Amino acid sequence: MIIKSFNPPRRILMGPGPTDISPQVLSALSRPTLGHLDPLFVGMMDEVKWMLQQTFITKNEATLAISAPGSAGMEACFVNLLSPGDTVIVCRNGVFGGRMVENVERCGAHAIVVDDPWGRAVSAEKLEAALKQHPEAGYVAFVHAETSTGALSDAKALCQLAQQHHCLSIVDMVTSLGGVPVYVDEWGVDAAYSGSQKCLSCVPGLAPVSFSPRAVEHILRRPHKSQSWFLDQSLVMHYWSGSGKRTYHHTAPVNSLYGLHEALLRLQDEGIENAWARHEAMHQRLVSGLNTLGLKLVVPEGERLPQLNTVWIPEGKDDQRIRSYLLNQYNLEIGAGLGEFAGKAWRIGVMGYGARNENIALCLSALEDALENA
Numbered sequence: 001m002i003i004k005s006f007n008p009p010r011r012i013l014m015g016p017g018p019t020d021i022s023p024q025v026l027s028a029l030s031r032p033t034l035g036h037l038d039p040l041f042v043g044m045m046d047e048v049k050w051m052l053q054q055t056f057i058t059k060n061e062a063t064l065a066i067s068a069p070g071s072a073g074m075e076a077c078f079v080n081l082l083s084p085g086d087t088v089i090v091c092r093n094g095v096f097g098g099r100m101v102e103n104v105e106r107c108g109a110h111a112i113v114v115d116d117p118w119g120r121a122v123s124a125e126k127l128e129a130a131l132k133q134h135p136e137a138g139y140v141a142f143v144h145a146e147t148s149t150g151a152l153s154d155a156k157a158l159c160q161l162a163q164q165h166h167c168l169s170i171v172d173m174v175t176s177l178g179g180v181p182v183y184v185d186e187w188g189v190d191a192a193y194s195g196s197q198k199c200l201s202c203v204p205g206l207a208p209v210s211f212s213p214r215a216v217e218h219i220l221r222r223p224h225k226s227q228s229w230f231l232d233q234s235l236v237m238h239y240w241s242g243s244g245k246r247t248y249h250h251t252a253p254v255n256s257l258y259g260l261h262e263a264l265l266r267l268q269d270e271g272i273e274n275a276w277a278r279h280e281a282m283h284q285r286l287v288s289g290l291n292t293l294g295l296k297l298v299v300p301e302g303e304r305l306p307q308l309n310t311v312w313i314p315e316g317k318d319d320q321r322i323r324s325y326l327l328n329q330y331n332l333e334i335g336a337g338l339g340e341f342a343g344k345a346w347r348i349g350v351m352g353y354g355a356r357n358e359n360i361a362l363c364l365s366a367l368e369d370a371l372e373n374a
């Protein structure tokens, strides 16, 4: 077998993630590797932490990037907070809410599942009814931006309900962070997790998380250790704090963190509100073009996620054939439907660096061609 260096083509990534990465972030990844306890690297980690706080809009001291993908961020929130026998209300309106249920059960806790239809936001009324019916519940968990369906839920209202019923809130912000307004402190989110490869437009494999002082106290007060050594935040926090006195926990993914630093810096330079507005403007532009092509969105207006647009596949059109055509003729990737939507809908991501005019224009003209000629 003759193996050569791997040189992938430049694809335009307009699926549910990973997303397009800017040349600046790609070049940051190739800078010289430092030792992970090198004072210069430690200083850079402090800056990453500070920029993550600006992005989550929080003063939470326990804000850091877990050295693993978004799924590990999800797991970190559950294994650190939950104890066996605890009750958690999980609002489920797509695939990722289903994974939350799975996490709860694997912690030996009890999940009360509040279901909403796929393609719709989580219903605050249903959550309120469940909270009244289950005073034993200690937590509320939900997905802010359901990437499997493209629905955006009212995180502020859901977290307020959790607080009124003395529950800690666990919120999936994997796709929302950097793409739509996220206010961790103002909304009273207790545990938030995200991913590097969605609207932050960095390489996959890092999970920004943020824990409120209430959540940290809860973690430190638990009588038993978390079942996961790697994700145990009481250990990981020491690695991300106490400048100068850092202790080794695991080897940080040094170059990936250079990438995250650069991606967060891009976001700081643009201004977080401007980034949200850009996602909304690109979404509007995409939707109006899709309408012109006769394509219909799955999610009703008012509950749509600007950065992830779920579109019904027109009657008689072949899902796989059209997506392959886009990939082979245009180097353009759009997402397939997941779960209930497999084969029925496409997911078009307008995320981070990918949320720009040229991508929208390309996507619309390529789709027009594919619908006719694939």
Ligand SMILES: *Cc1c(COP(=O)(O)O)cnc(C)c1O
Binding pocket: 017, 069, 070, 071, 072, 074, 096, 143, 145, 146, 147, 148, 172, 174, 175, 195, 204, 205
């Ligand atoms: C992508 C995604 C995840 C999982 O992130 P990975 O980095 O793929 O592990 C979790 N929740 C939501 C809402 C996502 O979109």
